[in-house]
Amino acid sequence: MLTEIIFYGRGGQGGVTAANILANAALKDGNKGVQAFPFFGAERRGAPVRAFARISDEEIYLRSQITEPDIVVVLDTGIMDVLDVTNGLKKDGLILLNSNKKPEEFGFDFRTATVDATGIAIEQEIVVGGIPVVNTPIVGAVAKFLGISIDSVKEAIMERWPGKAGEKNARAAQLAYEKVIS
Amino acid sequence: MLTEIIFYGRGGQGGVTAANILANAALKDGNKGVQAFPFFGAERRGAPVRAFARISDEEIYLRSQITEPDIVVVLDTGIMDVLDVTNGLKKDGLILLNSNKKPEEFGFDFRTATVDATGIAIEQEIVVGGIPVVNTPIVGAVAKFLGISIDSVKEAIMERWPGKAGEKNARAAQLAYEKVIS
Amino acid sequence: MKVIDTGNHIAALAAKMARPEVIAAYPITPQTTVVERLAQYVERGELDAEFIRVESEHSAMAACIGASATGVRTFTATASHGLLLMHEMIHWAALARLPIVMINVNRAIGPGWNIWSDMNDSMAQRDTGWIQFYVSSNQEIFDTVIQAYRIAEHEDVMLPVMVSYDGFILSHTSMAVDVPEQEKVDSFLHEFNSMWKLDSSHPITHGNIIMPDDYMEVRYSMKKAMDNAMKIIEEVDEEYGKKFGRSYGLVEEYKTEDADYVIVATSAIASEARVAIDVLREKGKKAGLARLRVHRPMPFSRFNYDKMIVIDRAVSLGLGNGGIIYNELKSRGDVYGFVAGLGGKDVNYKDIVKMYEMAEKGKEGWYGVEVD
Amino acid sequence: MKVIDTGNHIAALAAKMARPEVIAAYPITPQTTVVERLAQYVERGELDAEFIRVESEHSAMAACIGASATGVRTFTATASHGLLLMHEMIHWAALARLPIVMINVNRAIGPGWNIWSDMNDSMAQRDTGWIQFYVSSNQEIFDTVIQAYRIAEHEDVMLPVMVSYDGFILSHTSMAVDVPEQEKVDSFLHEFNSMWKLDSSHPITHGNIIMPDDYMEVRYSMKKAMDNAMKIIEEVDEEYGKKFGRSYGLVEEYKTEDADYVIVATSAIASEARVAIDVLREKGKKAGLARLRVHRPMPFSRFNYDKMIVIDRAVSLGLGNGGIIYNELKSRGDVYGFVAGLGGKDVNYKDIVKMYEMAEKGKEGWYGVEVD
Amino acid sequence: MMETAISYPTEGGMGKTGTWRIFRPVVDNSKCINCRICWVYCPDAAIKMLMDMPENEGKDIKGIEIDYDYCKGCGICANECPVKAIKMEREEK
């Protein structure tokens, strides 16, 4: 089975990193096909951007962009003023938002989940230049809906940032995995 | 009819100029096809070089080099030590040499003609940097064998060097035309 | 070891494992991360090599030529305008018979500036005498870079090799790649070997004035080398397969045996086409795929299909519809040509299915522009 | 007026009579005398233009682009390595749709340095989007340069034009040329006309970042321009013929009507081939000649001969036998390909007769090298 | 059909780039001394001096107006303002 995911965020917010960690975790879980890639734009810092991930138990031959995702992840709900994140989302698809609100408060016609990734980041002291790092908790949360083990996610995080930083991020992912509500 | 001519000389001696003047004179005489071109080498001053001319009453479509000339012109007999100027010359072809010797003294198996172009150049005071200019007299001489009018030759010379220089050169051509022996 | 990384990082890793002694490169989107990663390997001491941070791509290739002529293995990478600026030196490397290996990350040519995938850059080098690969996955990037050195340095070949892949689509997409042990790579690659080299104990001159007869011989010997390469590429690929468990061939076929129409494509589009074939087969259409992996030497003899649908991501304007591979294969049968995906325009399997169905109706041409 | 002069001087004369406003060029054998003569015209006040003595060919083309984009007629000339060094800017000029006219004097590519005729330089630019002429006599050089401006600046075309001819064989050979009056040329060429220009009273930006959809449209519009050019070239040629008494067409045929085999060639070899046809006819062979004068756009539809013998002076190594025109025409019938004359190797009518006779026996390949 | 890459001068070439903002400059015009420093340094030309506006011509007015449609929130104005009349606040969304 193939799952296609779009991450919405801002330039510099780490959407691509999230997609990468997710793909790596999926690989560890035995998925043969994994892909993670940025939207191929010419954007500068701050501008709204997208990142993509594909996960499958078989080799993936697709090389095109994702237009009809199974899951949409929103790292920064602020960008929902600028663009429609549900665009192309499959009817039975899922929206996962970084928010301390309840899913139903967003009133989407789609299955919706929320996790307070920002809150978790602040709590775990993963803040860079005053800005909370939300991509690791968000991966923890999305893993849940993909049936990817949180251990694989944490392993993937530790591979990327060995040591202290990794541990904090892994903990954030774990927390998000536990706290995400839908 | 097509006539093909090779001029042998040294880099800087004006073989190409001779070919050009001859071609121009031939054109004036009503030949539709005329060509003049250097040997396409990478030679430096002093090295033996060749130049070519083709003259025809019809359009010339040939673009290849001349390997079987009808006429061979030698501007500097010194180079005959280095190379065989009769190479490829048609059986009924002609060799014209810049020399004050008699044709028979050279003992060629070909029809041979000589003209003292150097002597004429000195006499007419066409000397550049101490070296006599032999290309204009030699054209005068070769014209004779091609049935090209000496007036056309002189006209072609005057076009190239209007004024005094042209006149001296034209006179040299005229003299050579008259004095060439075969 | 399974590694998950972008095409560019995989290319850098493969280059590193081939142990080049001199790397000279200049950054350009979307190749940049290849260069960055290699610089990092060298600075961290993970790769024992000289890295020359040249001031242009013309110089990058010139430096590789200088180093290769001195007798060491070299590597460079570029894209688009970088490749175009190298053009003179690309010709030079081939005529000098230097086994340089280069990555080209396909990107469209400006103006306007366009950083997305399009093969006009490398296709416009098709007449330079380089061996040219077009690859479809990160794994294949790795495997092909290693193979490239064996091929380039083979004594019957001695020609430079260019390995191209789609900008962003591969260069910036992370995929899982099986990376062999360094020792295994070492044992697959031989000592650097070249046709000639500069050595003050045996002085020779390379490249002075050459007369027509000798020149024509040089060109002919390159032609023979290309002919040889066709065989050597397959041999190397086979040996690689035995050692590492993966091989690709000159042309990779998929369900072609009974196909009514065979789609011919390269790179990312060829991979995507595989999905289209499955969709078409589900629809009951006998579709097949021939992925052209090696464009120079062009494996003409592999194209023995009655009907072909060629999808080109590069054009030779003024040559029929423009499709370059299409035009090259036209004489091999009934061929329908589509030009698609220029300037990074996305081409997905649905598009390819549509092209197939258009070809069935005898249509061809440019796909995805309003044709008036 | 009948003038007798070398191909290069005739090219300079034609350029002068087309009244370019800006000329930017760099010397290279065998183009040099074009540049020298133009510099002389300008310095003597015989041509009222700016002559930019650039420091490289990349800059020559860049300067022409800058001038053309500012709204004036431009000219340049180059050869071989100069053309290769321009490669990036050659692509640029085409994508910018600037009607620049350029002479290329065909010369082989190094190493080793070889200054003689060979068409690999311009043929390697076949994918750049330029209109490309190959001419066979000094008269045709003159006529084609004048025509080139009309074609390039035609509102349905707006593409740059390259006019190529053999180094030394034409460039340094004096032939008689009929030169028309300046007024007649003036009345044939219109005011300079361009698709866009930079003007501070109507500021626009050219060439900033362009996204895939728009980019693909730009490419497609170039394709359409090339399609249009096929027609416009003929129209302009016809009008030129009416006015000046000479016209050439896209393909010039000689005794093809009843030919068993039609020889296809360009430039000097095509002229020499005419002599070969006569010799072959005398021998009782029904030989014909189709001289390809325009290579981009490629006039495919003109090649409706059963059997063709293509002689190429340029190769795409790794593409069958390599012959570029041969490979492009292969799909048009029964084609025999010969590669000949690389690096200036002389090809005379006797060689061509031999190739014909080889083709009759089903042979083809490289002519004039010891093939082992 | 696009024939070559020509562009025309347009405000908002990249859309409302104010959406890129994470921090928002807020001015207290009562502190402003009309020094023009924020105006001259703003990389986005998003600041106007009140006194430059036609409607304020002749008035002795102090202060600036920030165009939040385009201000990207870099904070240079706040950093450079000699009287600290500008503060950066977290954008609420």
Next chain:
Amino acid sequence: MMETAISYPTEGGMGKTGTWRIFRPVVDNSKCINCRICWVYCPDAAIKMLMDMPENEGKDIKGIEIDYDYCKGCGICANECPVKAIKMEREEK
């Protein structure tokens, strides 16, 4: 078969370039002061000092030998010789 443009060091790369000569340098070794000037300036390396020749080792010998096979007759040696020991003469052919 030539595979790429490789050349090997050879005396007489262009053949006997002495044939290019129009004027011939002729030395009067009795005037020579062994200053080496002609030797060092000769663009064609066509001059040898007699004293450098193995057979003359140890001898107190003055003068030069010109290799007419390769001397192109430029006349620099004659022009530079401080004692005018070299003269240029028209080549007889």
Next chain:
Amino acid sequence: MASIKNFPKEEYVLKGHAACPGCPITIALRTALKALGNDVTLIVPASCSAVVQSLVPKTSFNVPVLNIAFAASASAASGVAAALKRLGKKTIPVVWAGDGGSYDIGIQALSGALERREDFIYVCYNNQMYSNTGIQRSGATPYGAWTTTTWTGKKEMQKELAEIVMAHHIPYVATASIAYLDDLYEKMKKAKEMEGPRYIEIFSPCPPGWRFDMSKTVEIARLAVQTGSWVLYEAINGKIEFTSYSKMLLKGRERKPIEDWLRMQGRFRHLTEEDIKRIKEAIDEKWKYYMQIYNKD
């Protein structure tokens, strides 16, 4: 002397462009165009400045712009200048190039145009690296700076392009900074009135490239001058005069410690004491030389 109070109100850089927040390029260009006016043709090679313009078919630059290949700005400008001359127009060709396109890949075209005495203004905004491709070293990258091609810090000193340009003996050479916009404005005005090749280089700190907070662009630029790391001067027909704050330094005002400046930038974070000493010495050396010359005059 110009004052920002008197700068024209016209804006030729339109709002809503594509630059990063806090970008020095648009700071520099806004002021440059205020000084030059809109009768110019900008020639822009590959660089952040090409991206900043926004996407086809929109542009944020309200003057004519010719984008051109990376290596080709000065030669394209030569063509523009020649054409403008033919057309009898007063429009000034102005190259607007990054340090990469000037110090490295464009220097041949630049040097050629200078030698030919082309009539144009060449502006190099120097952000000391290739920022558009994501922070690689350029010839202008200073010793010790981290970039993605010099992970452990650049090993070589930067090229001194303004010096190199001066060695071409052209009418006008000036250095400027985005922190000293009155000085920049003045220099642009002067250049505008001259003929022949004119060169102005503008020091332009880039937040993502140098790794500092985007609100500090101007502050960092200012400190570079105040620490003597960047120097403001102009040379009219070869005669050098220091300007603005640098002139004060020359006259004796104390230079701020270079550490203040280095510390603010992530790209220098890894520097060892030794590295800093070397940088300090190089600056001291430079100033010793300036002082010597100055005191001799």
Next chain:
Amino acid sequence: MASIKNFPKEEYVLKGHAACPGCPITIALRTALKALGNDVTLIVPASCSAVVQSLVPKTSFNVPVLNIAFAASASAASGVAAALKRLGKKTIPVVWAGDGGSYDIGIQALSGALERREDFIYVCYNNQMYSNTGIQRSGATPYGAWTTTTWTGKKEMQKELAEIVMAHHIPYVATASIAYLDDLYEKMKKAKEMEGPRYIEIFSPCPPGWRFDMSKTVEIARLAVQTGSWVLYEAINGKIEFTSYSKMLLKGRERKPIEDWLRMQGRFRHLTEEDIKRIKEAIDEKWKYYMQIYNKD
């Protein structure tokens, strides 16, 4: 100080090469290789020097030679240097380029290699024009000189490449002349012993190009120095010292009249009195400057 008496007898330029009679290139190269020895790799761009070597498969240069594209010598040399370093060899990469390939089309590669501090020697033999293609102007062509692209005399002053190279702050820069071979030899020897980029420029009058009798090559080169038109100096780590005859001029010996030199050359035949005055003034100006500096020290 070296004397021609002690020059090695080895010849690395073989008899029977392809240069014109009286060619300065082989004069320069003979001496240069005597100084450098044969553990070098010559890198030669398109130029007369490429032709001089003779035709494939023969070469008249008895050291390794890499001929390379016109614009590529310093970058090819960088590659050679890197490879030699890897191979642990002491061989010195030596670029041997004309003025065209150095002042004009090769300057970008040169400037880049200097900035990178490549370990090689760059020699520019300056015959002040493109001689190989038949006498076109280069950046080194002096004001007023006729060439086939400046029929009425060049309108611009020549570029000063040695100055430009010095602005790159490299270890060694020197100018030399084929008339002063002991000086040239000495400089080559010095360069040989140093590391990093080293630049030597050799003044090389060309008989067909400058239109003088082929026996006068050395004489004209000598007069150029004696008239002060060409200056011999070296700069070790930026410190300039005049050498040989130029040093004597600096110390007060009188310069010969420039007319003596101009008159000998066909390329200057058309000069007006005014032109000559301008040339004279430029030389006087230059020397005034030298004297000033010299007397200050």
